[in-house]
Structure formats: C-alpha cells, structure tokens
Amino acid sequence: MADQKSDNGGKGAPVPPGGKGPGVFAKWLKEQIQNLKGRVKEEGESLKRPEKTQLFKSMFRVKHDDSDRSRALGVLSNVFFHLHPAKINRDAVRYRFTWGMGGITFYLFLVLTLTGVLLMYYYHPTKGQAYQDIIYLMSDVPFGKLLRNMHRWAAHLMVITVWLHMFRVFLTGSYKKPREFNWCVGVVLLVLTLLLSFTGYLLPDDQLGFWAVTVGTTMAQNTPLLGSLGPLGRQLHITPYNDVRFALLGGSIVDANALLRAYIWHCIAIPIIASVFMGVHFWRVRKDGGISGPAPVMLASDMDKPVPPYNPPKM
C-alpha cells in the first residue's frame, strides 16, 4: 500500500523498496506531508489569481486584465452591465452635469422592490389584520421597524430624485430631438412613481392613509363625465355606485375592497407596468444616442445651418 501511494503521488525520493518497520513508515509519512504542503502552497498561490480559475472563467468569460478590450467586454458581455455602452463621452461622468438622479431613482426602485417583497411576508391586505401586521412588524419582527422605515423613506426619496432628474433633463434641453419620445416615457414614469407611493399610503390601514385616500378618491368622484359629483356626471346617470371612484375603491367607501385593490396595484400591477416603461426608457436612452451631453454649445448664428448630430446612434 505504501509503495502504491509513493508511486502515484510522490514527487520527491520514493520510499526504498523492501523497507519495513516503524522508521521507514515515519519517513514515508514525513515525505507525504512534505508533498501535501507543496501542493497546498502551489494551489494557494493559484487562488491569488481567482480570475485564472475554471470557476471564474465559466462565470465571466472575459479576461480580467487592464486592456481596453477586456474592460469593454466586461461591460458588454454582462447581462446587468450591458445597459451601458462600452465607452461614453468623457464629460458625461461628471456629477456636476448629470446629478446622477436617474440612476439613483432606479437604484431606489430596486431598494423598494427588495424591502417591499420582504414586507409582503409579514402583511395581510385584510381589514383589521393589516394594522395588526404593521404593529407586529414594528415591535416583534427582527429589523422589522428598519425595514418599514427604509421602504417609507426610500419611497419619499424616489419622488424627490424623479423630480430632480426631470429638472436636470429639462435644464440641459435633453428632451430635444431625438429624445422627445423618451421624455414622454419619463413623464409616464413620474406619474407611476407618484401612484406607487400613493397606493402604498393606504396599506397600513391607519388614519393617515385612510383620510389621504378618502381625500384623493373624493377628487376622483368629481371627474367630469365619469364621476358622480363631476360636471355632466348626473346627466349621464353616473351614481356613487358606478362612477370612477367606485372602480378605484371597489365600493362606495374606503373599506376592505379598497385595501385589497390598493395592495394589488401597489405590489403587482404598477411595479410591472413601471418596469416595462423603465425598460423602454433605458433602451431609448441608448438608442437615442446615449445621454445628451455635455454637448458642445450651439450658436444662434449656426441655428439655420444643418448641424450634424452630436451623438449619432451607433449601437
């Protein structure tokens, strides 16, 4: 057995054949340990370059060196990163210009999705139970209070970042040709962000949400033509039982059905719709030639001359 082992694994001097006794065995063991140490050291060294391992190569498929080609491939061949082009306008990374608000908004959406899904584990959208769930979440669930706070504040922050993003896009004239349509997609996303936040307001089923939603849906009751209190509603036989408020609440008062509807809009319907619009929004940013600037300034004197587009679509 000892001979067999030494033949297979021993790289140094083999065990002399025919040797027997405890001295020979100890020598053999020592050599084996030496060999093992050598191999551990060798493989340990190779782990210092994880990008050379089969595991790494199977995942990333791209060389991990400092060449521009590898950097470009690192972005383009990654499912998450390939939203970006490989190269961008050198000034477009300047925070002073972009304010980073679009990206932060998307990041907040991801934070909200994650915290939202975790909150869903502790929440029943039923009258009576909903409020108790929030109390339980805040008092008994580990990190439950932090989770709820993060969801609430991220939602508020997202509203702010959307507005600031829009403000920047307007001030840099980034809605101008060829980005007109993407501005419109952005406006839809603004509305969806506000609706997402508003539908979440009712879910704790407390006084704050109840009265905010009562105020909100009473406004809907005044919709012209479609609301029971709105202009020309009465003439079209619109009543509190078939108007737009009824459709929003699933009833004529803010009650169990309204809670369920708000829950489904908040957790499923609007996030899906918003995700679709976000996909279009990001895709159009790329297709319309990347972010708009900082572009070279145009002069009023060359306004009437045909000007070559600054960032021609090339993806």
Place this chain on the structure above:
Amino acid sequence: MDWHQLWEIVSTPDNVPIVALLFLVPFFAWLAWQQARANDQLIAQLEADPKLAKTAHRKAFPWKPGWPKEIQTWPYLMRVEFLAAIIVTVILIVWSITLNAPLEEPANPNLTMNPAKAPWYFLGLQEMLVYFDPWMAGVVFPTLIIVGLMAIPYIDTNPLGAGYYTINQRKHAIGAFCFGFFVLWITMIFIGTFIRGPSWMWFWPGQTWDPTRQIYETNRDLPDIFGITSMNGKMIFGAFAMALYFAVAGAFIHWLMTRTEFNRKIQKRMSLIQYLTVQFFLTTMLLLPIKFIIRRPPFRIKYIWITPWFNI
C-alpha cells in the same frame, strides 16, 4: 411666535422630504445656474469671434488636444454609480434608524382627521382645491400637467441648448418651466404643508394651529362685485370675464414670444397648432396665481364664472 408649532411641523417625519426639498432644489438650481453662466460666457465669446467658433472645443469643461473624447464605461462610469449607490444606502439606513415611519390610530371613518392632508407630493393639488372646484383642481389640472409636460418637446421649436446648461439661449422655456416647478408646484406644496392648519385655514409660520379658530370671511364671486344677481347675467358676465382674461393673457404671452429678434425667429418656426398649444398651456398656468391672489384678502373672490354646470 409659536416656535413649538413650527418645530412640530418641520420635525414631523413625513415632512422631512419637503424640508429637504427646500435645500435640495435651491442647491441644484445653483449648480445648474453656475454651469449655465459658464456656457453663456463661452457662447458670447464664440458669437463675437466666428474664427474662434470654428476651432474651439465649445465646452466649458476643460479639454486638451490629445485627450480622448470618449472613456471606458468600466471603471470610469461604473465606479461613480457604485459610489452613488453606497452613499444613497448609507443615507437611507441612517434616516431609517433615526426617524420612524408614522403610524396613526387604526382607520376610523367616524373620526375625521383635522387637517386631513394628502401625501406631501399631492399637497399642491390639495391646495389648488381652495382656488378651483375639485373637478378642475383634482382632475383637469393634473391631466393638463401630465399632457403639458409631454407636449414640451413638441412645442419647443428652439433648437439651441440641447445637451448643455444655458439660460440666455432658452430664457422663455426655462422661465416657464421654473415658474411651473417652483411657483406652482413647490410653493403650493410648501403652503399645503407649512401654512394650512386645521380646517385648511391659513396659519402663518409660527402661528398656533388652533382647531377652534373661527374666521369670518365673506366669499364673493366676481359678478357680485358688479351687482349682477341673475344666473343668466352671471353666466354671460363670467364668460366675458374669462374671454377677456384669455385675450389679455394671450396678448401678454404673444408679446413675450415676439419681443426680440431671436424670439421672433423661434416663433416663426412654430406651426399654428404649436403656437396655440403654447398659448393654451401658458395662459392656463397663469390662471392659478391670479386666482390665488384674488382669493386671498382683501379681494376674497371665489368664482369668476358661474354656470349651473360648473364654476371657475
């Protein structure tokens, strides 16, 4: 001066975003203004020297010959994004540890909150309820805001200022947007949060929110001031008053649009439908501050136009 009352409003956790906005919006406006000023100086310099305009880099950002115009996304952009994500996460965690999301008593239809306020971002719309009927403030205006925002790229015929900050080249567009964003939107939210107390009454900052406060205010309609009492008379008078308003406001906007040589050039690029759309949105936007002023003391005028179906 009731400092405690003021502190109570400012420190309400749900009002933190509005307090933050009061700092963030001026900060970013300043950041934009600074860059616009640098670009405007560059533009003036290049306009004065056509030779330089042909060879200049045309950016206020520094650039040296030989620098590549494009850089690798990895790492130059992605490290910025990663850093931003970390900073936002830290802010959120600190914010979430220090302030708790509000939770009131369980919903109770028999106990009305006073004041019953919408979420902060809709307080502008709720404040508009004071000046317009719910179908206008709650439905028509929000729809107009959305449609108007979407219309911007299609009615702005000024090709200048795409992709860089500038004020001089886009005075009107920026003026109109800032008027809408700062005056109509942020200020209304500010009033809705800080000024409106119980029963949606006007409390100056520092005044105690007294739920038992009574105000004797006689609301009048515009026709009442002229002694018109019959419904038909009010209807016809109101229609004339509105028509007069739109004529005057439209003339004012037309004057703005054709004031300088450059403005006239931009206006000539507009089709009739673009011109009328601009007129419609701007005159409607101006209606809000006008109704705001005439609704406040000493005028206290509620409606301009009264009909059996709707009031404006």
